[in-house]
Amino acid sequence: MADRKIQTTLKLWAKKARLCNMHIERLFALIRQSFAQKVPSLERLVSAGLLSQVLGIHLQHGGVHPDSMSRRSLIEAGCPIAAAADVPEAMPTRARGHLAFLAEHVRNASRKKGGALTLREQADIRKEGMELWRDFLPAEREAWSSKAARQVNQLFGKYVRRLCIESDFQ
Numbered sequence: 001m002a003d004r005k006i007q008t009t010l011k012l013w014a015k016k017a018r019l020c021n022m023h024i025e026r027l028f029a030l031i032r033q034s035f036a037q038k039v040p041s042l043e044r045l046v047s048a049g050l051l052s053q054v055l056g057i058h059l060q061h062g063g064v065h066p067d068s069m070s071r072r073s074l075i076e077a078g079c080p081i082a083a084a085a086d087v088p089e090a091m092p093t094r095a096r097g098h099l100a101f102l103a104e105h106v107r108n109a110s111r112k113k114g115g116a117l118t119l120r121e122q123a124d125i126r127k128e129g130m131e132l133w134r135d136f137l138p139a140e141r142e143a144w145s146s147k148a149a150r151q152v153n154q155l156f157g158k159y160v161r162r163l164c165i166e167s168d169f170q
Contacts, residue, residue: 006042030056095152097145098133105129 017024031049059065064073074081109125110117117125133141 006046027053095145095149097141097143097148098130100148100151101133101144102126102129105132 027049030052031045034048034052035045055065071081106117106122106125106129109121113121136144
């Protein structure tokens with residue numbers, strides 16, 4: 001410890017304070033929980049402990065936890081929020097016929113049901129689809145792989161056109 005004032009304050013506190021006090025033990029536990037590292041420096045431990053105490057007082061007086069703020073509540077509080085830049089969807093690196101077949105199989109089942117499927121129903125339909133896929137002839141698998149490749153090329157074309165439009169490169 002480089003700071004002598006902190007060291008002398010801690011020594012004085014250790015001599016005068018009752019260390020078996022339950023409130024002090026709770027405070028130590030809260031300070032320990034507020035820091036992720038096993039062996040932090042004293043300065044970091046004190047600052048994290050102070051922040052956790054301030055947060056506790058804030059919450060006791062009806063404040064909102066900063067981790068649980070929603071976009072709507074921030075806007076209502078007058079916080080200037082700007083939308084993030086539109087991020088293009090990830091491009092598949094190669095065509096996968098079985099995934100195209102499974103997606104089509106799930107879409108057809110959803111249409112037959114007339115509404116959205118539960119996660120369990122989707123999993124069952126995918127399992128059924130994989131059993132069907134295993135029984136496909138190589139020509140049928142190749143047809144689905146070609147369809148998936150066409151879909152990838154269409155997506156890639158849309159992506160490139162979008163990049164050209166955004167960058168005014170034509």
